[in-house]
Amino acid sequence: MSEAVVFENVTFTYPGAPSPALERVNLRIEEGSFVLVTGPTGSGKSTFLRAINGLVPHFSGGTLSGSVTVEGRSTVSNAPRALADVVAFVPQDPGAAFVVDRVEDELAYGMENLGVPPSVMRRRVEETLDLLDIEPLRGRSVRSISGGERQRVAIAAALTVAPRVLVLDEPTSQLDPQGAEDVLAALQRLVHDLGLTVMMAEHRLERVAGFVDFAVGCRGGRGVAGSTAGRASVVSGPPSEVLEAVGTGPPVARLGRLVGWRPLPLTVREARRAAASAGAQSKVGAASAGAQSKVGAASAGAQSKVGAASAGAQSKVGAASAGAQLIHAHLSAAYGDRTVLERVALVVRPGEIVGVVGRNGAGKTTLLRSLAGVHPASAGSVAVQGGRAPRPGSDVALCPQDPDSLLFKETVQQEVEATLRARGKAGPSTSPASGAETLLEELGLADLADRHPRDLSAGQRLLVAVAATVAAGAPLLLLDEPTRGLDVESKARLAGLLRGFARAGRAVIFATHDVELVAEVATRVVMLASGEVVADGVPGEVIGDSPVFSPQIARAFGPRWLTPEAAATGILQSGSTPASVR
C-alpha cells in the first residue's frame, strides 16, 4: 500500500513567531487510514492540518523546512489549488468557507473548478446529498441553515471532488451525538470501500475513538509555556499509544488510568473487556490497593481539575432548592409563524447547573435567548427575582456560540477588564485588573493574558469569551455550546469555574451537544425535543440510559456511574468487576 501523506523533518514557524509551531515532524500515513489528530487546545493541530494541503505555508506565510508530500506531490511546489483534485479541506468554521449560495451549487463548486463533466457532477451531487443525508437542504441558502447542517454540507462539498485525502478540522463540533455518529460512519464507509484517507482533528474523543485506526498527537507549539524546544512536536502511532503520549483520552481511558488498566481502553467495548479481564484474573484487589491512592489524590485535587464531587454538588442543590428562584420561565417562542418553543416551563434556583440537551434544531439556542430577554416570548413570560423581566447583561449574561462576536480588545486581559468596567465592577477596592487576573487564572489563561485574543486558537478564544461573559457578574450565566475546540483539560477548568460560580449562590444554564460535560458538571438536565421539554431531572435519570445522550462511562457500565472518577471510585470500593448491566 502506498503512502497518502508524508512529512519529512518538517519545521514550520509563523511569521514573527518566536518559536516553531511544528518542529521536526516526521510521519507517514498509509492510504485508506482514518486518522485522529489530537492534542491540547492551541498545540498546533490546525497548523498541522493546513500543512497537508499547502495552506501552510502558501497562505500563512512563515518558513517551512523539510518536505510535505500528498499522494506523491510536494505542497511546497504545488499551491493548494494545484492539489485540489487529491486533497480536500474542511476548515473549523465552514460557514465562512462557502463560496456560492445554494447548497446544491456549493456541492458542485469544487467539481466545476476541476472541469468535471456535467453528467458526472450531477450524479455525484445526488450521491453525496444522500450519503450525508442533506437532500432536503439542496435548494436552501448556505447562509440560512443551522451550524450542524453547515458542517454536513461542508463535508459533502469536500467529498464531491472525489479526493484521495480528506482533511477535517473538528467536523462534528456542532453536531448532536446521533448526527456525529452518522457522519463518522459515512466517512468510515468511504475509508473502507474507496480507500479514502481521512485526517481529522477532534476533541470529543469518545465520539471518534471507535472509528479511527491511527493517531497523530500534537503536544505543543506557539505560545505554550514550556515549549517543545529540542523535541519533535508531533507523535504518531496507534491511537491508544498516542493518547497516552499526549496525556489525554476519552472518559474510559481516564478510567483506565485511574484503575490501572493496560492497554488503555478507548471504546465502550474495550472498557468492558478490560473490566472483565481484570475481574477474571482476580487482580482487582491488588489493583485497587495500588490505585486507591491515585483516585484519592485525583479527587482531592479535583475541585480545580476533573473530579465531579457530585455528592457535594447534590447537597448544594438540596440546600438551594428552598431558596429564591433566579429565573422563572413559562413560555412559548416563535420565529415568524413557526413555533420553536412550546410551553416550556423552567425554574432555576441558586446553586444549580442545568445542562440543556437535544438534537440540532430542538430549540436550545432559542431557549437561552428567551431566558436572556433578547428573544420575545410569543406566549407566557420570563421573570427574574422580583418578578420583572430579565435585563440582558445584568440579570442574565450569555456567552454566544460564536465567541468572535465578543472580542474587541488588544489583549486577553483588557477583554475581561472591558466587561468589568462596563458593569461598574471597577470599584476602588477591587480593581478590574485583579478581578480579571483571578478569572483568567481559574480558566488557565493566565499565560495568555497579554496575547491578542484573535491570535489564539478557537478553543482559547472561546475560554476568553467565557471569562468576558462571567465577568459581567450576572447571577445567572448562560452558555451556548461552551466546549467547541476545548481539550479535556480546558473542559475540566471550565467545569471547575462553573462549579465555583454555582457554589457562590448563582446558577448556570448551558446548552450543549457535549454529553460528557453534562455528566461532569450538571446537577440537572433538561432535554428538549421539537421545542418541548421531554425530560427534566438529575443527569443519571435523564441521560444515564439514553441510547443517544448517555456519556461513554454509562454506556460501558450502566447508568449508575456517569464519570470516570465516579466509576473508578465505585470499581475500587466494591472490589468487584463492573459487569455490564446491559
Add this chain to the structure above:
Amino acid sequence: MSTTNPFYLLPLAAVCYFVHAARGAASAGPQDKRGAASAGPQNERGAAGRAGSFKVFVLFGLVALVTRTVLVFFGPVTPGSVVAAALEGLRLATMLAVFGTFNSVADPFRLLKLSPRRFHEPALAAALALSIAPRTIVAAGRVREAQRLRGIDISGWRALPALAVPVLATGMEEAVTLAESMDSRGHGRGRRSRYRPERWGAAAWATAAIGVAAAFAFVGADGALGGGLEVSTYPLVWPAASPWLVGAALSLAVPGLLPAGPNHV
C-alpha cells in the same frame, strides 16, 4: 452620462421603491420560504440582512442628500447653488437606492448561473462583493446582541469599538477563510465546467431588453430625444423633461411585474 434632472431621478427612485416592495419579499422564492420554516435564528437573521440592506442603502441615500445640501452653506449661498447641491445629493441618493434595490431584489448568485461562461470570474467577484452588505448587517446584529448580553451597552460613540471591531475583524477573518477555501477547492485552475446553468427565460430576456433600451434612451437623449439631463441652475430655470425619458425611467418598473424566473435546466 449622468443626470441631475429631478423629473428623471424621482421616477427612478419611485421605481426602486416599487420594485423593492413588489419583489423584496417574493425574491426569496418558495425554496427559501420552506427553509424559513425549519432553520430558526440563522434564517431569521438572513432574511433580516437582505431586507435590512435595502433600508441601510436608502438611509445612506437620505444622509447623502441632506449632507450634500447642507455642505453648500459653507460656501456662497445663492438659490442656484442650493438647488444645484440638492440635485447632486438627489442623484447620489438615487444611485444608492438603485444599488440597494438590486441588493435586496436580485440574487447575485442566480445571476452568476445566468452569466455566460467567460464572465464567470467577474460575475463571481461581483456576487461575493454584493453579499458583503447583507452579511455585515447580520454580523452587526449578532455582535450587538452578544455585547449587550455581556453587559456592554452598544449605544453612543464611546461603545463603537465594541460593535465595529468584532464586525470588521470577523469580516476580515472570514474573507481570508473564503480565499483559502476557494484556493483549496481549485479556484483559478483555468479549466471549468458548469453545473446546471440557468436558462434565459422570457422574463430574463425582457428584463435585460428593458434595461438596455432605457440605457440607450438616456445615452441618446443628448441628440434625438431632446436634452434636459443637466439642469441649469445658473440662471435657475424650471427644468424641461422629455416624456420619452420619463417613460424610459418608469419602464424599469416592468421587471417588478414579471413572473419570477424559471428554475434550473
